[in-house]
Amino acid sequence: MEEVESTPKPSRKELEKLQRKREILNAAKACFLEKGYQNTTLDEIAQRAEFGKGTIYNYFESKEELLLGLIEQFMKDGVVIAEEAILHFPGTAREKLTNYVKTVLKMGTEHEHFHMVISEIHSLRTQGFEDRMKSIGKLFEDIWKVPARLLQEEIDAGRIKPKNPFYMACMFDMMVRVFGVGTQQDKFPIKISDHDEIADLIITTFFDGMSIHSYEGQYNG
Amino acid sequence: MEEVESTPKPSRKELEKLQRKREILNAAKACFLEKGYQNTTLDEIAQRAEFGKGTIYNYFESKEELLLGLIEQFMKDGVVIAEEAILHFPGTAREKLTNYVKTVLKMGTEHEHFHMVISEIHSLRTQGFEDRMKSIGKLFEDIWKVPARLLQEEIDAGRIKPKNPFYMACMFDMMVRVFGVGTQQDKFPIKISDHDEIADLIITTFFDGMSIHSYEGQYNG
Amino acid sequence: MEEVESTPKPSRKELEKLQRKREILNAAKACFLEKGYQNTTLDEIAQRAEFGKGTIYNYFESKEELLLGLIEQFMKDGVVIAEEAILHFPGTAREKLTNYVKTVLKMGTEHEHFHMVISEIHSLRTQGFEDRMKSIGKLFEDIWKVPARLLQEEIDAGRIKPKNPFYMACMFDMMVRVFGVGTQQDKFPIKISDHDEIADLIITTFFDGMSIHSYEGQYNG
Amino acid sequence: MEEVESTPKPSRKELEKLQRKREILNAAKACFLEKGYQNTTLDEIAQRAEFGKGTIYNYFESKEELLLGLIEQFMKDGVVIAEEAILHFPGTAREKLTNYVKTVLKMGTEHEHFHMVISEIHSLRTQGFEDRMKSIGKLFEDIWKVPARLLQEEIDAGRIKPKNPFYMACMFDMMVRVFGVGTQQDKFPIKISDHDEIADLIITTFFDGMSIHSYEGQYNG
DNA sequence: CATGAATGAGAGTTCATTCAT
């Protein structure tokens, strides 16, 4: 926006800086996943990143900024993942979404990250926090837009019920992330390690519902 | 000695003590909801409870114990709520669960509590933490058992598909709590304030699925 | 001193009060011996004394007062013990003092108390502390006066060297309490459990010295 | 790499660190001597050391560690002092030990430290406390070994009585530290400011005993 | 630009003391 050239010139310096930022974020991610945001100290992050503690402050304004950076990165990755798993995957909507479930599950612990992310948001008190939250919300929407677009196509094709596709996408994504990822984790009261089983549960519920004689054709919603 | 009835003796002293405990828990709950567990200080809780800081330690061993107490209370209430809304509510399974969704939604912000609860669990590092987590997990199961029993009856009656009713109950509950309660809150990227609309979304999805021509009768799961 | 009647009238009330005081002091002593002054809480003392915490404050102004009371009691007992073991014990000076050493040793752990007493004095900050310390010092002197009187008699009889008997009594008492009692305790680097052996070490050193050809007769001190 | 000499490398950094440690220890020592361990706050130590409170924790793990560090330092110094004053001092055993007494006395208030050290040990409750105590006991032994070696030589030379030299060294050291140092201090019930007088008292008692006709030659101990 | 020692506000927790019952 500030510059006119499409990609100005990622000078060596700039690239190195970006590289460093990513390294630090990765170290932070690992720490946060292990012990939670609040229980992680900057010393630990610095040690893991193999940088001095002060150096981190050359790249991030504060510990909170580190978490926010991570959240944004997580969301952006989420969009790419959804696009890969849904748009670029061949097959029916059902097959595409099944693939999406499995993809998210495959990321496993990595996506326990998700819970952490959601959890720790409470902890943040930065100034300008509200704005940041809004923009994070927007990123969530970006993720949901991907399945939502698919659902819209299916509605248009008369294959699924004409409900708000964005809402449905959100609900679906939550089923995957909370129930799906949850059941893979030890502390969750239910443990299902077979990805196929979880995917089947979610997909058949979402597409077909529980009822044996469902009331299709009579929707007025 | 003091009493004849089987129920031991809720002596005045005991009752007052319990009353105090509840007051403190309520103050803690309010604070935690407002600022999160980690950002709440004991001074704040004490001030809100209108007790001295030391007094709190006459009732709870530590700040963590306060959170754990809250979580357990929340879960136990959850069981009662589920029983009221499902078992003791007249009508079909669909009607019972619709009522359940609306009941949880009605508790609104109160149940944002739920998110907090889940979130902050990461923060805890108490000794004997694992045991506590196990017992909290058990309480979750107690909640899910209520809808699970209903689903089992429906399966037996041939009205819904023969899937693991406990898993389905868990997934349903999660849909309600995460999607349902979430959409009521400001920071959630989607905001739906109409409880009927949310309940309808969840219930029709869960019972009937999204597909227009569903594949009933062919389950091999 | 304040009253003219030699012993006014130890009314039942008064006696009970004294009895209570002693019970509390004993509880405090036991606790202090076990954990040290600073590590003992009033709750523990109250529990051990089988009184309410508040009750203790009807008998003693503060926790410090409890320690000071104990010290004074200890000292006063010390005088009686010295008199019993030295004055009222038949035999030569050597035999009397040997008996004194053994008596102190026999009180064993009870007199580890002594160390505690000396130790914790640092901790005290009461107002009027200096005065109290002075009066405790006086009590020490009362103890030392007992062996000092014996030594004076021996000097007069020409049986021991004409040195300041009070100083010598002090040095002797310290040898008994620090070295004698010390060697009986686990944490002390030297452990001698045989009382006769310790007594012999102290007495022969004190009376005869280490040298084989000593320089008697040439004192100019 | 950095150094050629066998002594590792007292790099400037290392030296500064050690210097800081010593400064902090000295501040702590001064505070402890003034008010006792328990009555000294970390704020006071920090203020006296002219460091921030947090800085202290960069050098010592805890307040207890500070005390233990001080104790160990005290003991180690004690060994050096004993060696200087006894081994490296010319003259007879009597002269050497007289010199030792005077040396300890000269350190005066500095060695009131000793009492504090011994006193406050009760207060400690660190984990691994027993081990630390053991090692402190060992350090005491190291001190006593120095005069003990001297006494052994005298025994071998037939100049002093054949008693356990280690026990005698301990008793002697205690006489010096408790009686000798004590009598120099205000709160002690006896005050003798003349070092020569104290040294004479201790030395003649220890070497020659109090008796005028002592029983040399007849030991059966 | 990298560093890590220094910092001190702020946290949870303890406990001697008070006082209403």
Add this chain to the structure above:
DNA sequence: GATGAATGAACTCTCATTCAT
């Protein structure tokens, strides 16, 4: 007089952040 729940000042320790090197 006896009680023990209530109290809050005071404590040790942590850790995000700064800044001289």
